[in-house]
Amino acid sequence: MKHQLQKLIIQALEQLKRNDQLPKDLEADVQIDRTRDSGHGDYASNIALTLGKAAKTNPRELAARIVAALPADENVKKTEIAGPGFINFFLTPDASYTVIKSVHKEGGEFGRSDLGKNRRVLVEFVSANPTGPLHVGHGRGAAFGAALSNLLAAAGFSVHREYYVNDAGRQMNILAASVWLRYLELCGEAVDFPSNGYKGDYVFDIAATVHRDHSEKFRCAPTMIFNGLPPDATPDGLGDKEAHIDGVIDRAQEILGNTGFRVMLDTALDAILDDIKRDLTEFGVEYDEWFSERSLAKSGAVLDAVTSLRNAGHTYDKGGNLWFASSKFGDEKDRVLVRENGVPTYFAADIAYHLNKIRRGYDQIIDIWGADHHGYVARLKASLQALNFDPSTLEILLVQFAILYRGAERVQMSTRSGQFVTLRQLRGEVGKDAARFFYVMRKCEQHMDFDLELAKSESSDNPVYYIQYAHARVCSVLRQLNEKSLNYDQRQGLDNLASLTEQHELDIITSLSKYPEIVESGARNHEPHQIAHYLRDLANDFHTYYNAHQFIVENDALRNARLSLILAVRQVIRNGLTILGVSAPESM
RNA sequence: GCCCCGGUAGCUCAGUUGGAUAGAGCGCACCCCUCCUAAGGGUGAGGCCGAAGGUUCAAAUCCUUUCCGGGGCACCA
The missing domain is CATH 1.10.730.10 (Isoleucyl-tRNA Synthetase; Domain 1)
Known part of the structure; x- marks a missing residue:
């Protein structure tokens, strides 16, 4: 209906131009709005107000001319000029x-539109590290991403839903080491568990799987691991938890060798990824593709990305690190691509991933990230710009955390202790439907209070x-x-x-x-x-x-x-x- | 220090990309079932749209400044 009225006005304007009542070169963006008040009819246009100045006439008079030039239409009962120069349209009952x-x-197709004209859109969302179960923060990203994908599909876009699996990198190594230490405990060894290790119960379950499948094959004395390592952080502020856990990882790789370490890592990855997939499926969230970060490194894509930036002349060496001059492209400072030990940063992999997305030929790429990643937006866009891609094809939407309330009381969550509220727990408490709905009641970038009691109430x-x-x-x-x-x-x-x-x-x-x-x-x-x-x-x-x-x-x-x-x-x-x-x- | 988000009714929030008299739910005060689910509905009170300037026919909406909340970042994935 809106489009139809738009056409009528455009025809009227053309008519006026032909009669020299309007300048020939006048460009008009015809806006049709629904009226707020039924006394103003069904639809209204402000066209006479916006063109008043360019046409050098007062808006009401211009409106009168437009109305006079308006072609008849069976759906329009009458038009009125109101207020400062609005044209109000009243529809016939039949039209309604x-x-x-x-x-x-x-039926189910009602409401679909061809706004998207079948353009291909890639929506990447959730992409939580497979180092533990999804928590309620991921839940909002999942609900929002899935709803947005469905909405875009309903609006005529061809949507590809994707999850980026961070199956490489330091966090995975920490997880593997954590599994191993829990495994050693199951073997009967006494272990000082690192403060920076993964402490969730699920780590024990994974360790038990390793123990069941491999018995005591990976057992060793804890002194072999911990002797000579940088001390772990203590409550009084001494020690360094990062150096300590890195030391543990190095020892794990030495003692277990590549294959043994890989057993820890892959057992953990399989178990957790399976769990995440099941969780999302039960939440009604489906993906077209699970994209592996590891596959990027394996195919050489990460090094290719780094090389491309280097060849384009946007990198330099400093302090042994290879830097990307992202500040030339709007980032607040330059970023490291490859550390002195030769390991590319997470950022380098991310650049490679997005180059991959672009090369797959999508018209639009949407990333849905947790708001805590907002510092990455500028640098990632900078990298695309440095490689001569239009950064506007990439749209990054940030999703704020939801704060859970039980009535008036805030529900405390803490990742550190491993005692966080998981998405699964939330679903168990309020159900899938309420969770999905509550998560998308607010704009994504807005903070949100999620009241568990309200979500459960049958009223x-x-x-x-x-x-x-x-x-x-x-x-x-x-x-x-x-x-x-x-x-x-x-x-x-x-x-x-x-x-x-x-x-x-x-x-x-x-x-x-x-x-x-x-x-x-x-x-x-x-x-x-x-x-x-x-x-x-x-x-x-x-x-x-x-x-x-x-x-x-x-x-x-x-x-x-x-x-x-x-x-x-x-x-x-x-x-x-x-x-x-x-x-x-x-x-x- | 820098960045992001928010400030609209007592509370939680909408506000159709700048339109006509600023809306809804909850809460509050009254009221409505011999009737398809009262798991519902109706009426009413309640507002300087955080503040000050600016842009224009028109500002809650756009720009600048400022105040108050919330979150994030400072070679870590």
Whole structure:
């Protein structure tokens, strides 16, 4: 409808230009907005206000000319000029009813748009290090990334969902060493567990797997490991936990050899990655690809990336390290690519990864990161720019942590102690649907309070419940219909939409017609929360209607018309919830 | 020191990319079931859009300055 009105105005403007009532070279960006107040009609355009100056006429007079030049349209009942020069459009009732027919005809496809024109988008999200289970911070990235991907797909983009597996690097080595030490404990050795090691219970489980499969093959005396190492950090501030754990890793690699160390690492990686995959699947989050960091190093892509930067003349040696002059491209300072020991940094691998993404030919690349990584945005974009790629093809969205509350009380979390709230625990407590919905209720970069009590409550205070209940209620009405030995006659319903004249009904029809616009604007702005808020409003419209009117009435035509309307509501709720990854139950 | 995010009703937040009289939920005060789920609905009170300048026909929205919260970074992946 919006686009249609836009066309009408453009035609009117062309007409005026031909009549020399407007300058020929006038460029106009025709905006059509929904009115806030129904007294202002259904849609409004501010075109006369924006063109007033360039056309050297006062806006109201210009508006009058545009209206006079406007071609007739069967959907437009009348136009009015209002306020400082707005053109208000009033639609005919028939035009409004069309949306119900569209919903019935298009079903699950209703609301889809071709905004994306099939352009290929890669969305990378979660990508948590496989060093432990996902926690509630990752949960928000997962829910947001999945919802955004679905939303982009609904808006006509061809979406590729990807998880970057950090299966190389120091953190994995620390994990492998941690597993080994726990394994030694299982063998009966007494170990001073490093303060910087991974202390979660899952490390014991992995160690037990190693012990079961390899018995005591990797056993050695702890003194062989710890003698002569830099001391670990102590509570009084002495020692160095980083130097200590690095020492432990070196000893582990010496004592176990490559293959033995690899057993620790791979057993851990397999177990944790499997767990993460299962966790995400249960959370309703699916991926097209799990991209391995290790594969980049193996294929030489990391060294290629470094070489490319060097050949482009943007690197230099200092203090034994190879630096990238990222400050020339907007970063606040230069960054190390390859350390003096010859090991490329995580950053170098990240550059290689993004070059790989670009070479795969996506029109747009979206990274969804935790907000704690925001310092990396500038340097990564700098690297793409240095290699002559357009940095705007890469869009990095930062997701803030969610702070959990139980009622008014803040839930404490601590990664250090290994006692964090996992995503799995959260799902167990509030359920998948509530978790998915609550996570995407806010803009991603906004801080969020997640109230566990509210998420669990079965009342109208809880928006998930409220929306799902509206869906279930429609289903319930249909069951009632059957109990009264009546059937829904779609044909008759859609032929009698004109009998829907109650204000509640007209309000719902307006809401339904907004859905495609919400999908577009949500996709354009990367804001799935728009869908969440929209569904809340639609559910509210429905419950209000339900309370005010009977649907199962004597009059066949009216009854079927009303049923057509509420079935359309059910369909749109279902479509919206599907994008958010929330189920639409038939009964509750 | 630098960077990011936020400041809108008592609370939690929307606000259609700058539009007409700033919205919703909760909470509060009243009210509504012989009726498809009261797991619901209605009415009302409640606002200097943090502050000050600026940009223009028009600013909660854009720019500058400033105040107050929250988070992050300072050769670690």
